[in-house]
Amino acid sequence: MTPARTDVAVVGAGIVGCMVAREITARIPDASVVLLDRDTVGTGASRRSAGLHCPRGSTERVRRMARYSQDYYGELKAGAPGLPIHEVPMSVVASPASAPRLREVYLDSAELTRTDHLPDRAPSGHPGGPGNPGDPAHPGHPGIRFPEDAEIWDCQGAQYADVYALVQELTRELRPRATLRECVRVDAVNTVGHNGRDTGDVELRLGTGETLTAGRVVLAPGPWLAAPAWRGLVAPLGARVKKVVALHIEQVPDRGDRAVVFQDEDAFLLPLHALGHWLFSYTCTTWDVDPDEMVDGLSPHDVDEARGSLRRHAPELAERGVSGRVFCDAYSPTGEPEVRALEDGRVVFAGAANGSGYRLAPAIAAEAADLLHLPPKPPHTMEKQRSQS
Ligand SMILES: Cc1cc2nc3c(=O)[nH]c(=O)nc-3n(C[C@H](O)[C@H](O)[C@H](O)COP(=O)(O)OP(=O)(O)OC[C@H]3O[C@@H](n4cnc5c(N)ncnc54)[C@H](O)[C@@H]3O)c2cc1C
Known part of the structure; x- marks a missing residue:
């Protein structure tokens, strides 16, 4: 059963959304997290990714993100050598x-x-x-x-990954700690409830006819920037x-x-x-x-x-x-990934990584979690996550 209210809803279960859900559950193991995708997990841009990680960045921030993500993937692989990440x-x-x-x-x-x-x-x-x-x-x-x-x-x-297979592995690990909703489209994201009252939460209207209330929402929609549910919200980013x-x-x-x-x-x-x-x-x-x-x-x-x-x-x-x-x-217009608080910080956008969404996903997730003001404690390896579950 999906709860009618969750602490955090992550919309989009590509590599970025999965990393965000992973980061949140790592920082606050008892937070309730729902990860939604209108398709099965990993079937957006992530499925088609070449998955190459080049250890570089066009700006200081992107280099920092590349360094962080390289270490993250390294620790992930060290903890689970079977992951489809190849030097x-x-x-x-x-x-x-x-x-x-x-x-x-x-x-x-x-x-x-x-x-x-x-x-x-x-x-x-x-x-x-x-x-x-x-x-x-x-x-x-x-x-x-x-x-x-x-x-x-x-x-x-340098390393490369089968990003689709990696997303499958990451979501398999996530399932005990987060609620996965596959083939559930998000049709609307509203900060004002259907009764016209602003409760401080965000209401997600789902394709199934349900309404999910979330304390915070992370949008990780990959290239679906123009989805009716958030087109207006993300337009100011200029992506x-x-x-x-x-x-x-x-x-x-x-x-x-x-x-x-x-x-x-x-x-x-x-x-x-x-x-x-x-x-x-x-x-x-x-x-x-x-x-x-x-x-x-x-x-x-x-x-x-x-x-x-x-x-x-x-x-x-x-x-x-x-x-x-x-x-x-x-x-993005700047060439750097967009990780931005929208709607008084209740909604965070994470993505627009300019063809580098695989290699920068762990750092994007960490920045998104920072914007949610969650305690910064990211254990990298799957083993560490497993032992917490
Ligand atoms: C051919 C190709 C090669 C690439 N090569 C590389 C590379 O070598 N290295 C690299 O780092 N990056 C590469 N990239 C880029 C990288 O794949 C992307 O940046 C990354 O996959 C984006 O991940 P994401 O999670 O943001 O988006 P996605 O994987 O697209 O996930 C977004 C998810 O949102 C879901 N969604 C959309 N609308 C809704 C809705 N209304 N409700 C619910 N869910 C919704 C979609 O179904 C999708 O699963 C490549 C991309 C392509 C296409």
Whole structure:
């Protein structure tokens, strides 16, 4: 049974909403928390995420968030080694002009080290030497070419996750401490009750016909910024929704293959060992899309744009990019995630992480919980949470 009143309602059970619910139950184990999603958990942007964590941030706040989240995921993985979070070696390719910026945005813990080539892969039975700037492609690091003057940097601390599977794991852990309401849409968020009185609570009208009263509400709607229930509330944030496209490249990654980030283009190649293919992410520039309309897969324009971008780095691979993942994400005007108190602080918005919602989710959750004025005591590991339940 869902209580008619809860201390905190978290709306949206993607990676951000799950982390928020986890943070709240960790800080106040006896708080009542309801986590609602109009779909099953993790099926929004989180399901399509490439899930790469690069240890970097464009501003001091984002670097702080990246550092915090990297530690959080590290402790989570240490406490539950079976979680679908995988360390991956990573190189960053940049023009010489980008070097100062590179040193600024990457965390100290990334230990950026200049190398002349992509380091050799672990022996695996497949021949392949290092890829040198200007050299023709080699079969390792699969066919990647660099401009003559490109600088290549080795970077520590990268990881990637199967974000959908991670959300399933996190919600499995949450169930004893929070009430999950899947396929329950929130249709209205009102600070004034249906009887016209302001009781200090927030009323959520649900698609099931129920009304849930909450002391505090966290909105973690991913790209559903324009949902009728909160469109007016979140409009002042100025966040927008951009299409995000990644190509799947039908080539099996080899053991030791590394992620390669093309700094100047904001693109990356990621070996998805668990899935048996590579992924190429590039900067798509289609704005103001509707997540409910992102159902038709790759368009001819997407394929042209993605392959065009990939051809510059790995021409042989471009033609093998025959499938992909297509969705969208919320972007803030500042380039930093939005974690903001709305409606006298009774409602908190958490998201708009600019295509970095996986890697920054733990820090977004901590900031959201701070705004709810809950005691700051986040035990990171699943083991610690388990032992409290
Ligand atoms: C192709 C792609 C690649 C990406 N790659 C990366 C990457 O490499 N690294 C990285 O860090 N990030 C990446 N991202 C971004 C990242 O996936 C998102 O920022 C993150 O998943 C957002 O999580 P969220 O919980 O805010 O949103 P979501 O996962 O979208 O969750 C929001 C939830 O709200 C629910 N909801 C909506 N409306 C209602 C309603 N009315 N009532 C109840 N529930 C509702 C939805 O059903 C949904 O489950 C990528 C995104 C895409 C699309």
